[in-house]
């Protein structure tokens with residue numbers, strides 16, 4: 001049996017097999033989710049807000065709880081889409097705004113231009129570059145360090 005999940009604010013609906021995670025529904029709706037940690041509940045790139053129907057999702061597990069505690073934009077409605085399984089109807093998901101930083105080359109290509117949206121840290125979701133800010137070479141150096149830090153963190157938690 002499948003459950004219907006609404007995606008806000010893009011006003012889309014998706015069908016998710018009962019007990020499958022929200023992430024499968026987002027990807028099935030062609031929403032670009034970075035899933036930096038590969039769906040292991042260790043990053044912030046699949047962080048979503050549940051506007052309605054929290055009771056129709058599986059309960060928080062320990063890893064999800066721990067990761068959510070590190071996400072700066074986390075609130076009572078937060079879940080990780082790769083960890084939350086859909087068990088009932090009525091779920092409405094809101095996708096946080098901003099874009100997760102993943103590839104330094106993509107950002108380098110934007111030097112001298114203004115960021116079109118907030119660029120977010122893939123582990124804790126903090127804003128690395130604010131929307132409207134000019135992208136400079138010195139920012140690239142910092143982002144490079146961030147990229148190294150993220151890959152090291154995820155490599156060290158490989159078998160976690």
Ligand code: FES
Nearest residue numbers: 039041042043082
């Ligand atoms: S993809 Fe990393 S926590 Fe869900």
